[in-house]
Amino acid sequence: MLHVAYIGSALGLLGWMWRSNRRLRDMTRLYRQAQPGLQVTAAAFSSQVGLIVTDEQTRIVRANQAFCDMLGYVEAQLIGLSTGQLRGASVPQGEIRELWNALQARGRWQGDLVCRHGAGHDLACQVTITAIRSDEFGLSGYVGSFVDMSEQKKTETEIRQLAFYDTLTELPNRRLFLERLQGAVASSLHGQTLGALMFIDLDHFKILNDTHGHLVGDQLLQHIAQRLNALVGGEALAARLGGDEFVVMLTDLEFNESTAMARALTLARGVQAAILLPYHLSTLGDQSEAQHTLRYSCSASIGVTLFGLQAEAVTEVLKRADVAMYQSKHSGRNAIRQYDPAAQRVLNEQAMLTADLNQALDEGQLFLHYQLQTNAQGRAVGAECLLRWQHPVRGLVSPVDFIALAEDSGAILPIGSWVLSSACATLAAWARHPGFSALSLSVNVSPRQFAEDDFVARVQQALQASGASAELLTLEITEGIVLQNADQVIAKMHQLRALGVGFSIDDFGTGYSSLSYLQRLPLREVKIDKAFVNDLTHNLGSQAIVRAIIALSASMALTVVSEGVETEAQKDQLLAMGCHLLQGFLIARPMPLQALEALLHASGTLLGGDLAA
Ligand code: C2E
Ligand code: MG
Ligand code: MG
Numbered sequence: 001m002l003h004v005a006y007i008g009s010a011l012g013l014l015g016w017m018w019r020s021n022r023r024l025r026d027m028t029r030l031y032r033q034a035q036p037g038l039q040v041t042a043a044a045f046s047s048q049v050g051l052i053v054t055d056e057q058t059r060i061v062r063a064n065q066a067f068c069d070m071l072g073y074v075e076a077q078l079i080g081l082s083t084g085q086l087r088g089a090s091v092p093q094g095e096i097r098e099l100w101n102a103l104q105a106r107g108r109w110q111g112d113l114v115c116r117h118g119a120g121h122d123l124a125c126q127v128t129i130t131a132i133r134s135d136e137f138g139l140s141g142y143v144g145s146f147v148d149m150s151e152q153k154k155t156e157t158e159i160r161q162l163a164f165y166d167t168l169t170e171l172p173n174r175r176l177f178l179e180r181l182q183g184a185v186a187s188s189l190h191g192q193t194l195g196a197l198m199f200i201d202l203d204h205f206k207i208l209n210d211t212h213g214h215l216v217g218d219q220l221l222q223h224i225a226q227r228l229n230a231l232v233g234g235e236a237l238a239a240r241l242g243g244d245e246f247v248v249m250l251t252d253l254e255f256n257e258s259t260a261m262a263r264a265l266t267l268a269r270g271v272q273a274a275i276l277l278p279y280h281l282s283t284l285g286d287q288s289e290a291q292h293t294l295r296y297s298c299s300a301s302i303g304v305t306l307f308g309l310q311a312e313a314v315t316e317v318l319k320r321a322d323v324a325m326y327q328s329k330h331s332g333r334n335a336i337r338q339y340d341p342a343a344q345r346v347l348n349e350q351a352m353l354t355a356d357l358n359q360a361l362d363e364g365q366l367f368l369h370y371q372l373q374t375n376a377q378g379r380a381v382g383a384e385c386l387l388r389w390q391h392p393v394r395g396l397v398s399p400v401d402f403i404a405l406a407e408d409s410g411a412i413l414p415i416g417s418w419v420l421s422s423a424c425a426t427l428a429a430w431a432r433h434p435g436f437s438a439l440s441l442s443v444n445v446s447p448r449q450f451a452e453d454d455f456v457a458r459v460q461q462a463l464q465a466s467g468a469s470a471e472l473l474t475l476e477i478t479e480g481i482v483l484q485n486a487d488q489v490i491a492k493m494h495q496l497r498a499l500g501v502g503f504s505i506d507d508f509g510t511g512y513s514s515l516s517y518l519q520r521l522p523l524r525e526v527k528i529d530k531a532f533v534n535d536l537t538h539n540l541g542s543q544a545i546v547r548a549i550i551a552l553s554a555s556m557a558l559t560v561v562s563e564g565v566e567t568e569a570q571k572d573q574l575l576a577m578g579c580h581l582l583q584g585f586l587i588a589r590p591m592p593l594q595a596l597e598a599l600l601h602a603s604g605t606l607l608g609g610d611l612a613a
Contacts, residue, residue, distance in 0.1 A: 050125075050146035053132075056139045058083045070125075070148050072118030083144070088114030088122040099129070103142075107131040112149065124149040166240045168218055169225030177239035177247060181314045184251045188308025192255050196264030198248040199303040199321035200228075200271060203333040205244035210485050212283050212294065219281045220298060227274045236267065247321070253306075260306055261338060268302050268336045275300045276334070299334035301325055306339075323347055354405045356391065361415055365390050368422055369590035372599070372606075373442075373561060373583045376575050380606040382440035384476070384563075384583060385423045386590045387415070407448050416449040420462045426593060427468035435600065435607045442474040442504060447481045456495045463499070470500030474524060478506050482517045490520055497522040504561070509545055519556070526553045528579070530564020537569050550578045 045051055050067030054060050063078045071078075071086065078086075087096075091114050102109040113127045126147040132140050164176035172180070181197070188195045202224070209217035221244065228238040228246060236250045250267060253260035279296045303324025307317045320339040326347065327337040337343075360366050367390065370383040389397040406412040423443045430436035449455060463470050475496070482489050493503055502524030510529045528549055535542035546562075553560045562574045565584030574582065588599060600606050 050148070052078070052083070052144045052146075053141060054083060054144070055141045058142060061141070067146055070146060071115060071123065077118075083142075086115050088116050090114055090122065103129060103131050107133060115146070124153045166225075169222055169240050171225045171229070171246075172237065172239040174239070174241045177237070177241065177249070178314055178318075180237055180239075181249060181317065184249060185307050185312065185314055185317060188251065189311055191252075193251070194253040194255055194257070194260040194306050194308040196250040196253060196260060196267075196304060196306050197317055197321045198250075198264065198268050198271065199318075199325040200246040200248065200275075200300050201302075201325050201329070202244035202275075203299045203301055203329075205298075208296065208298075212281070216281050216283050216294065220279060220296065223279050223281075224275060224298075227277075228271065231270055231274050232267065247318075253308075255308070257306060257309070261304070264304050264306070265336065265338070268304050272300060272302060272334070272336060301328035301333050302336045303328055304336065304338050320344075350405055353397070353402060354409045354411070357389075357402055357406055357409065357411050360389055360391075361411075361418060363392075365392065366415065366418070368419065368593070370426075370441075370593055370596045371583055371590040372588040372596060373581050374587050374606070375581055378605050380439060380600060381581060382442065382472070382474075383596060384442040384590075385419060385426075385444070387419060387444075403446065407446050410448070412446050412448050413452060416446060417458055417462070419443055420459065421466065424462045424466035424468040424473065427472050428466040431467070431469060431472075436597070438472075440472040440474055440502075442476050444476045444506065445481075447478070450477060450481050450489065450492070451485075456492055456499075459496060459501060460499060463501075471502070473500075474502040474504050476504045476506040476527065479508070479517075482521065486517060486520075490522075493522050509549060518552075523556070523558055525559035525561055525581075527583075528560065528562045530562075530584070533562050533564045533570055533574065533584070534566070536573055537567070543573075546574070546579075547577055554578065 045062075045064040046066075047064070048066050050070045051064045052060050052067055053062040060078045060081050060083065063073075063075050065075075068075055068078065095111075095113075099109045099111070108128070108130050110128045111126075113125055115123045115125050117123045126149050127144060129142055129144045131142055134140070161170075164173060165171065166173045184195045187193075202220075205217065205220070208220060221240070224246065225238070225240060228248065232238050232248055236248050238246065238248045240246050248267065248271060250264055253263055276297070276299055279298060281294045281296050282291055283294045284291060303321045303326070305317060305320040305324055323344050324337045324339040327340060327343045328335040331337065367388050369386045369388050371386055372380055373382050373384065375381050387399045387403070389399075389402055391397045403412070406415055420443055423441045427441055430439055452458070459473075459475075462468075463473070497503070503522065504525040504527050505518070505521075505523060506527050507529040508526045509532055526549060528546055532542045532546050532549075536546060550560050559581060560579045561581040561583060562570075562579045563583045565571050565574065565582045565586045567586060570584075571582055571586060588596070591599070
């Protein structure tokens with residue numbers, strides 16, 4: 001800073017000279033002394049650092065080119081201006097006071113200041129101000145050096161943006177959110193207020209991504225982020241945790257559980273309604289590549305919990321909101337649920353069951369039940385294989401309780417293969433029995449299993465290894481399978497169909513029932529869901545649906561099976577409507593293979609009398 005002191009002393013003294021003729025003699029002496037310094041000054045003044053010299057009242061008497069360029073002025077515009085006029089409006093008064101205190105005490109201040117650019121915008125600068133003082137004349141002015149920090153600040157902001165904000169939606173990311181949540185939990189406890197955390201998970205987001213691609217999915221996430229921001233504004237913090245998971249945090253709520261929860265639920269209902277409004281997303285056409293707009297509707301499952309009631313880790317708060325969100329999903333989606341400890345117990349149970357399930361197959365705890373299917377004449381045509389789990393402690397566990405878990409954990413892959421091999425082994429054994437050789441078997445295939453690259457090869461291998469006839473094997477799939485990556489699914493179905501394997505759409509009518517897809521699938525049969533069968537005799541709506549399904553199937557030459565047939569009335573009505581095959585407790589309950597074979601043997605009619613022998 002030696003040169004800065006030189007500039008200061010030299011130019012400050014020049015300014016002073018103009019004003020006080022009385023000291024002219026002294027000045028001349030001093031000027032002579034300063035001559036070598038002035039040469040250094042000239043060099044220093046042409047440096048890249050912005051420099052100004054002011055009088056003792058901070059009016060600018062000189063500014064170098066770098067300073068003029070930095071702040072967008074020519075020197076003549078700056079001369080006579082007070083430095084205060086170049087200060088950014090956002091600089092707090094406290095900071096200015098500190099600056100003056102330092103200058104008075106130490107003659108020097110260094111720090112960051114926001115300056116006002118000639119074009120009107122703010123400019124972040126690193127500034128050093130030195131007072132020009134001599135024993136002889138006291139304070140005669142100041143020298144300021146300015147370094148433009150805007151690029152560095154921009155980079156810092158970008159780094160912060162990358163580290164703490166989600167690049168897609170520009171919302172705070174998980175890291176920043178957890179930091180804020182931590183602060184909020186601590187200040188709630190300290191300040192005797194409550195906070196609320198809302199966990200938001202979009203419903204069926206995967207289907208949008210799978211059917212229209214990630215770019216379309218990304219647009220939806222951006223829209224959601226904008227809506228959340230617009231809705232919660234400064235009142236709450238919205239963040240994206242990742243994927244289709246968002247959170248909203250409310251703080252400073254009254255220390256009263258029910259009031260705080262009521263406030264959080266009101267906001268949650270606002271979020272739910274905002275998400276439900278339609279979206280217009282741009283998509284690329286299949287072949288034409290022409291862009292068109294997809295009108296899309298989306299709902300969310302929302303879980304809400306309070307914090308600040310006790311000291312706890314942020315992970316606990318987040319887990320509670322997550323559990324509540326799962327409760328919303330389980331209640332049928334597009335719902336809001338408060339955290340409920342009972343729901344937490346269910347999740348813990350499921351985690352334990354999942355762990356047990358991984359061993360079930362190896363431990364021989366899984367087996368199959370077979371449920372008979374008959375035609376309109378009451379003859380047996382085949383059976384559906386239904387999985388059973390004999391848990392060593394819990395007893396018999398229903399597939400309703402464990403298939404979804406097996407899907408999530410991936411255990412469905414070895415289990416599904418085993419079901420397939422077992423069914424093929426049964427078909428092969430039946431082929432050697434004259435009474436049973438025409439009976440078919442239906443096997444349920446879960447989406448995860450079907451999505452495996454080697455699924456077709458696995459089916460082929462199960463058929464070859466057992467020697468079972470592919471024509472007698474029917475794979476039951478649900479409509480959801482088709483919605484995920486339709487083209488690939490349909491291609492796989494055609495490969496299997498070419499082997500002779502048949503397909504049935506299970507639980508038909510409960511899913512998306514997209515008729516355009518249905519037409520593209522190489523199906524053999526449609527299975528009417530038992531919910532419609534159950535209502536058939538007293539619900540006109542169910543009757544209309546069943547009638548429509550049967551008509552549709554007839555037009556596509558598909559076999560119609562009704563499942564869940566429990567009464568004679570249902571059976572009669574279904575057959576009268578044109579349903580081909582029946583399955584349900586009325587015909588036979590699901591039972592072990594030997595029991596089914598014994599039933600077929602014993603019955604006079606099921607196998608058409610003489611064949612049963
Ligand atoms: P699903 O394929 O729709 O099977 C029909 C379900 O209805 C079976 O339940 C069966 O026991 C039940 N059921 C049959 N007749 C009646 C009736 O008259 N009334 C009533 N109320 N119910 C009846 P289950 O065995 O509990 O299986 C439930 C679901 O678990 C199956 O539904 C299927 O989606 C799945 N599942 C079963 N076995 C397998 C399997 O091996 N693999 C896969 N991926 N899923 C399976
Ligand atoms: Mg089924
Ligand atoms: Mg079904």
